[in-house]
Amino acid sequence: MRRTSRIIRIRRSPEHGPTPPTRRSARAAAALAAGVLAVSLTACGGDDGGESDGGDDKGKASGDTGTTVTLPKLDGQTLEVAAVWTGAEQKNFKQVLAEFEKRTGAKVTFVPAQDPIINFLGSKIAGGAPPDVAMLPQPGAIKQAVEKNWAKPLGPEAAKQLAKNYSQGWQDIGKVDGKQYGVYYKAANKSLIWYNAQVFENAGASEPKTWDELLNTAQMVYDSGVTPFSVGGADGWTLTDWFENIYLSQAGPEKYDQLAKHEIKWTDPSVKEALTTLAQVWGKKDYVAGGAQGALQTEFPASVTQTFTGGDQPKAGMVYEGDFVQVNIGETKAKVGTDAKVFPFPAVGDTPPVVSGGDAAVILEDSEAAQALVTFLASPDAASIQAKLGGYLSPNKNVPSSAYPNEVQQKMAKALIDAGDDFRFDMSDQAPQAFGGTPGKGEWKALQDFLKNPADIAGTQAKLEADAAAAYGN
Numbered sequence: 001m002r003r004t005s006r007i008i009r010i011r012r013s014p015e016h017g018p019t020p021p022t023r024r025s026a027r028a029a030a031a032l033a034a035g036v037l038a039v040s041l042t043a044c045g046g047d048d049g050g051e052s053d054g055g056d057d058k059g060k061a062s063g064d065t066g067t068t069v070t071l072p073k074l075d076g077q078t079l080e081v082a083a084v085w086t087g088a089e090q091k092n093f094k095q096v097l098a099e100f101e102k103r104t105g106a107k108v109t110f111v112p113a114q115d116p117i118i119n120f121l122g123s124k125i126a127g128g129a130p131p132d133v134a135m136l137p138q139p140g141a142i143k144q145a146v147e148k149n150w151a152k153p154l155g156p157e158a159a160k161q162l163a164k165n166y167s168q169g170w171q172d173i174g175k176v177d178g179k180q181y182g183v184y185y186k187a188a189n190k191s192l193i194w195y196n197a198q199v200f201e202n203a204g205a206s207e208p209k210t211w212d213e214l215l216n217t218a219q220m221v222y223d224s225g226v227t228p229f230s231v232g233g234a235d236g237w238t239l240t241d242w243f244e245n246i247y248l249s250q251a252g253p254e255k256y257d258q259l260a261k262h263e264i265k266w267t268d269p270s271v272k273e274a275l276t277t278l279a280q281v282w283g284k285k286d287y288v289a290g291g292a293q294g295a296l297q298t299e300f301p302a303s304v305t306q307t308f309t310g311g312d313q314p315k316a317g318m319v320y321e322g323d324f325v326q327v328n329i330g331e332t333k334a335k336v337g338t339d340a341k342v343f344p345f346p347a348v349g350d351t352p353p354v355v356s357g358g359d360a361a362v363i364l365e366d367s368e369a370a371q372a373l374v375t376f377l378a379s380p381d382a383a384s385i386q387a388k389l390g391g392y393l394s395p396n397k398n399v400p401s402s403a404y405p406n407e408v409q410q411k412m413a414k415a416l417i418d419a420g421d422d423f424r425f426d427m428s429d430q431a432p433q434a435f436g437g438t439p440g441k442g443e444w445k446a447l448q449d450f451l452k453n454p455a456d457i458a459g460t461q462a463k464l465e466a467d468a469a470a471a472y473g474n
Contacts, residue, residue, distance in 0.1 A: 069161060069379040075105035077369040082111040083135035088327045092389040096382050106369050116438045118144050125150060132365040133373055138429035138437055139173050145362055146176040152366040154180045154374060161378035169421035170395045174360050182360030183378045187395040189412055190241050190322040190355040191345040196307055199226050199317035207343040214346045215280060218287060221317040228287050230316035232303030233295035233451050236444025240428040242320060244355055247274040249348035260427045262472040266464035275457045277348060283454030289316040292452045304328035308340050323412050327391030337408050357426040435471035442467045
């Protein structure tokens with residue numbers, strides 16, 4: 001499960017596209033999202049919020065999604081959809097595909113893919129058997145698919161759904177050279193820290209709002225006899241997310257954009273400062289469950305479940321990651337909003353970070369059926385089905401809030417939609433896949449090595465820069 005921006009104003013001109021965001025706009029939007037989350041996410045029930053609105057929206061959320069989009073009859077046609085999703089995420093998406101089958105008569109097969117998905121697709125294409133549609137988790141992957149002449153532009157019906165249901169910013173990140181290739185079906189808020197409520201209560205800890213307060217909270221949890229943090233270091237993408245939240249809040253949006261494009265080097269002093277800050281957690285003795293070696297053997301799902309099992313003596317009191325953590329909490333007996341609570345990633349610099357990511361549907365084999373599926377995925381009908389199942393956020397602004405199963409997710413979805421075009425995408429997902437999205441290589445590997453040895457800041461910067469220069473070609 002590949003997940004992944006600080007909320008920042010995007011200004012556009014017809015001739016030049018997006019222009020750099022300002023610190024002031026970043027602060028305003030971050031305050032909006034952080035305020036919504038801080039006030040509302042910690043006292044919510046886990047099971048009853050989805051019925052609060054009632055009425056027609058509730059009917060849509062329960063599977064009767066209505067017909068906001070007209071689909072063609074596709075009896076006898078077959079499609080393959082590839083994604084890296086596993087477990088509950090894959091199971092829930094298959095329910096969306098089943099609704100498409102019901103409406104059109106087409107037969108859709110889900111094809112499990114491996115990270116990096118671009119390599120997986122390359123093998124499929126070389127073998128003459130590409131999937132019809134692929135869910136790509138990075139803007140960089142969409143760009144690569146276009147450059148390799150794999151991706152096909154979206155047709156007018158899909159474009160119509162995008163224009164009706166998505167902010168301009170979410171449309172634009174699915175474009176390459178002005179053409180629309182991607183529909184961002186799934187989004188993520190990746191600036192959240194989840195915590196075991198009983199551990200915090202036993203430690204006398206409260207939710208921190210700044211980095212210094214987070215360190216104080218961690219010490220209180222440690223003093224109560226519980227390791228403060230669970231880190232899924234076996235999955236390098238979780239480590240990039242830690243870095244990006246710190247860097248964005250500390251260095252600011254302008255530097256963030258520059259580093260994302262490799263316009264400044266990873267040997268820049270701002271990177272040193274962020275790594276130094278990160279080492280205050282990763283390098284603190286007994287602050288990470290299992291130590292560095294244990295964390296490097298812990299995959300993301302286990303990093304969550306071990307935080308919410310074991311009664312009042314779990315392996316850790318807190319785990320950092322996005323809204324999708326709820327899917328993994330659901331594998332435990334903990335209830336979101338009661339046993340498992342959440343607070344926004346604390347401000348390291350002037351403002352707290354808000355990092356977003358997402359997965360976009362891209363057509364590889366153009367056909368009426370493939371275009372119809374992507375059109376469906378761009379509609380509120382499709383997103384409402386998966387929204388009700390939990391662990392999912394949609395950037396589609398016309399998905400009713402009542403489609404989400406609890407108040408926690410309703411508030412997260414509202415913060416995402418209220419941001420409009422005020423967002424930034426995960427930095428590693430904007431990078432070439434060789435640097436920002438490949439297990440055992442590039443940024444993933446460099447930060448795994450840094451988790452193992454947080455004292456080696458200069459060496460980590462040098463390795464990051466060497467790998468980035470090779471991947472970006474500059």
